[in-house]
Amino acid sequence: MKVSAGEIPYFDGHCDTVSRCARQGWTLDRSEGQLDLERLGRFQKAAQVFAIFAPAGWFPEGGLWDECRRQHEWFVSELEKNAGRAVPCRTGADIEAANAAGKTAALLSVEGGELLDCEPEKLETAASWGVKLVNVTWNYENALAGSNKEGPEKGLTDRGRAFAREAARLGIAMDVSHLSDPGFWDLAEMGLGPLVASHSNARAVCGHARNLTDDMFRAVRDSGGVAGFNLCADFIGGAAGLKDAARHIDHFLALGGEKTVALGGDWDGCQLGCGWTGVQDLPVLWDALAARGYGRPLLEDIFWGNWLRVLG
Numbered sequence: 001m002k003v004s005a006g007e008i009p010y011f012d013g014h015c016d017t018v019s020r021c022a023r024q025g026w027t028l029d030r031s032e033g034q035l036d037l038e039r040l041g042r043f044q045k046a047a048q049v050f051a052i053f054a055p056a057g058w059f060p061e062g063g064l065w066d067e068c069r070r071q072h073e074w075f076v077s078e079l080e081k082n083a084g085r086a087v088p089c090r091t092g093a094d095i096e097a098a099n100a101a102g103k104t105a106a107l108l109s110v111e112g113g114e115l116l117d118c119e120p121e122k123l124e125t126a127a128s129w130g131v132k133l134v135n136v137t138w139n140y141e142n143a144l145a146g147s148n149k150e151g152p153e154k155g156l157t158d159r160g161r162a163f164a165r166e167a168a169r170l171g172i173a174m175d176v177s178h179l180s181d182p183g184f185w186d187l188a189e190m191g192l193g194p195l196v197a198s199h200s201n202a203r204a205v206c207g208h209a210r211n212l213t214d215d216m217f218r219a220v221r222d223s224g225g226v227a228g229f230n231l232c233a234d235f236i237g238g239a240a241g242l243k244d245a246a247r248h249i250d251h252f253l254a255l256g257g258e259k260t261v262a263l264g265g266d267w268d269g270c271q272l273g274c275g276w277t278g279v280q281d282l283p284v285l286w287d288a289l290a291a292r293g294y295g296r297p298l299l300e301d302i303f304w305g306n307w308l309r310v311l312g
C-alpha cells in the first residue's frame with residue numbers, strides 16, 4: 001500500500017529553509033531545495049516550524065542580530081506574497097484555522113541564542129514575532145551554554161538560566177537540540193515546562209552526540225515534550241536507509257514515546273538519508289512505519305498530534 005501526501009497530515013518541527021532560500025535568492029513557494037510551500041500544500045494538512053538560522057562565521061562580529069531581523073522580515077514578506085498558500089500561526093487555533101482554509105500553518109523558531117545576542121531582553125522581540133522555540137545553542141558554545149560539538153562539558157551559565165526563565169515567561173520553549181549534555185540536564189532540572197528536542201534522534205541507535213540518550217528521551221517524555229525525528233543521514237547512522245531510519249522511531253516507541261516522537265526533518269540543513277531529495281518523499285516513511293504494524297492513530301500522533309499538543 002502506498003499513501004499519497006494528500007492522505008496524510010504533516011507537522012514538522014525544524015527546517016533551515018528560510019536561511020537557505022534567502023541566501024540562494026529562492027522563494028518560499030517554489031525552491032530548488034528540500035522544502036517549499038508548493039510541496040507542503042500537497043499534504044492533507046500541513047504545519048512547519050521554520051528556523052531562523054545563521055552560523056556565526058557568516059557574519060562579522062555583532063552581525064547576528066541584524067541577520068536574525070533580516071530573516072524574520074524575509075519570512076514575513078514571503079508569507080504575505082503567498083497568503084493563498086500559508087498563514088503565520090502562533091496557537092493551535094491559528095493552525096486549525098489555516099488548515100481549515102486549505103493553507104499551511106507556518107511557525108517560527110530561532111536556532112541558537114547567539115542570534116538574539118544571548119540577551120534575555122531580545123526574547124521579547126522574538127515573542128512579538130510569534131517565535132515558539134529557541135535553541136539554546138547551535139553547533140558552537142555561546143554565553144548561555146556549551147553545545148554538543150563545542151564545549152560539550154559546559155552546562156547552562158547563569159545567563160543561560162536567566163534566558164531560559166525569561167523564555168518560559170514569554171511562552172517560548174527552549175529547544176535542546178544541539179545543546180551539550182550537561183546543559184540538557186541543567187535545563188531539565190529547572191522544570192520550566194515541556195522539554196523540546198526539535199530535531200534529534202536516538203543515541204542508542206546512532207552514537208552521534210547530536211542524538212538523545214535514552215535517559216534524555218525519558219526526561220523529554222516525562223515533561224510532556226517532544227522529540228522530532230531528524231532525517232539527516234549522519235544522525236540516522238548505519239547505511240542511513242529507510243530501515244535505519246525506522247529503527248530510531250522503533251527505539252523511541254519502545255521507551256514509551258507514543259506521545260513524544262514527532263518529525264523534525266532538518267530540511268535544507270543537511271544531507272538527507274534514505275536517498276531522499278525533499279519533503280515530497282515523506283509518505284515513504286509513513287508507508288514503512290505502517291508496514292511495521294503501526295496503526296493510523298499512532299502515525300497521526302507522530303506526523304501531527306504530538307507537535308500540535310506542545311506548540312498549539
Ligand SMILES: [Zn+2]
Nearest residue numbers: 111178199269
Ligand atoms: Zn540544527
